Amino acid sequence: MKLKTMTMEWTGNELILIDQRKIPLKEEYMTCKTYEEVAIAIKEMVVRGAPAIGASAAFGYVLGAKKFNVNTFEELKEKMFHVKEVLANTRPTAVNLFWALERMEKTLLNFGKLDGIVEKLEEEAMAIANEDIEANRRMGKFGAKLLKDGDTVLTHCNAGALATVDYGTALGVIRAAVEEGKKIKVYADETRPYLQGARLTAWELMKDGIDVTLISDNMSGWAMKLGKINAVIVGADRVAANGDVANKIGTYMVAVLAKRHGIPFYVAAPTSTIDLNTKTGKDIPIEERRHTEVTHCGGTQIAPDNVKVFNPAFDVTDAELITAIITEKGVVYPPYEENLKKLFEE
Numbered sequence: 339m340k341l342k343t344m345t346m347e348w349t350g351n352e353l354i355l356i357d358q359r360k361i362p363l364k365e366e367y368m369t370c371k372t373y374e375e376v377a378i379a380i381k382e383m384v385v386r387g388a389p390a391i392g393a394s395a396a397f398g399y400v401l402g403a404k405k406f407n408v409n410t411f412e413e414l415k416e417k418m419f420h421v422k423e424v425l426a427n428t429r430p431t432a433v434n435l436f437w438a439l440e441r442m443e444k445t446l447l448n449f450g451k452l453d454g455i456v457e458k459l460e461e462e463a464m465a466i467a468n469e470d471i472e473a474n475r476r477m478g479k480f481g482a483k484l485l486k487d488g489d490t491v492l493t494h495c496n497a498g499a500l501a502t503v504d505y506g507t508a509l510g511v512i513r514a515a516v517e518e519g520k521k522i523k524v525y526a527d528e529t530r531p532y533l534q535g536a537r538l539t540a541w542e543l544m545k546d547g548i549d550v551t552l553i554s555d556n557m558s559g560w561a562m563k564l565g566k567i568n569a570v571i572v573g574a575d576r577v578a579a580n581g582d583v584a585n586k587i588g589t590y591m592v593a594v595l596a597k598r599h600g601i602p603f604y605v606a607a608p609t610s611t612i613d614l615n616t617k618t619g620k621d622i623p624i625e626e627r628r629h630t631e632v633t634h635c636g637g638t639q640i641a642p643d644n645v646k647v648f649n650p651a652f653d654v655t656d657a658e659l660i661t662a663i664i665t666e667k668g669v670v671y672p673p674y675e676e677n678l679k680k681l682f683e684e
């Protein structure tokens with residue numbers, strides 16, 4: 339079974355990831371032959387973005403199962419509990435990581451025997467990957483209906499093909515609208531400190547020939563006040579049961595500004611990012627990352643040695659600031675508590 343997209347390639351024995359730390363200046367790849375290497379790739383953000391992290395962890399789980407020469411299923415089960423732990427202990431906020439690993443473990447336990455288990459797990463990882471692409475395309479179509487010909491959309495971070503297995507969530511909505519013939523312009527904010535907007539979103543959209551203008555994060559309010567922005571679309575790392583959304587740091591600020599200016603604020607998220615077990619945004623673990631992401635920019639030090647740093651990688655946007663949540667099953671409007679639950683009812 340094989341898979342090849344802009345973000346990742348599964349060869350059957352290796353997971354090859356484009357190194358997103360190097361984009362836009364270089365297109366280099368990291369070849370992961372072991373589950374440990376996949377864990378490093380997730381932790382170091384070689385691959386990033388909730389759905390992309392989930393799919394990568396699923397293939398990492400397969401690499402773990404391939405590694406062990408065991409005589410009994412019980413022995414394999416023990417070893418795979420460790421594989422899951424190593425992959426889970428990489429980044430805490432994106433629920434897709436845990437959703438994918440739970441799904442892989444359930445496949446292992448339900449299969450329950452040694453013979454054919456690797457093929458079964460590989461099938462499941464491929465299903466997770468292909469379902470993500472399909473979900474993004476469906477989500478794109480639902481979301482495109484919310485955009486008018488000539489709209490300018492502000493994006494934050496990168497919720498594009500690079501954040502998923504392919505096509506993207508927020509950028510998937512923009513791609514779908516453009517594919518329907520709508521003239522859509524994008525204002526991409528740079529998204530300090532990791533610069534996913536400047537480095538990844540601008541790169542992706544220019545490759546697709548989509549009109550993109552780069553702004554620094556502190557320009558978004560003024561762009562809204564000047565009437566340049568018709569809508570905001572962002573991705574998500576975890577949607578809580580009440581509709582609160584954890585996403586890249588700075589999302590909350592953009593949402594408050596959009597509310598102030600009466601601009602619709604949409605979140606594009608597949609159901610694999612919706613976590614009904616997390617009641618509200620207060621319960622979402624927020625990753626804090628190394629200080630050098632803030633004290634350095636492009637590898638150049640921009641702050642004094644030993645300066646104190648606060649570097650939360652995500653924030654939580656309150657449900658009341660969100661106009662709608664675009665999913666592959668349709669657009670969800672408030673009351674989110676009630677309407678998100680319906681997505682999971684048969």
Ligand SMILES: CSC[C@H]1O[C@H](OP(=O)(O)O)[C@H](O)[C@@H]1O
Pocket residue numbers: 386387388389494495496497498501502507508534572573574575584585586587651
């Ligand atoms: C489609 S999920 C994209 C989501 O993930 C990003 O975080 P990171 O780059 O740290 O993995 C960001 O929150 C995006 O909105």
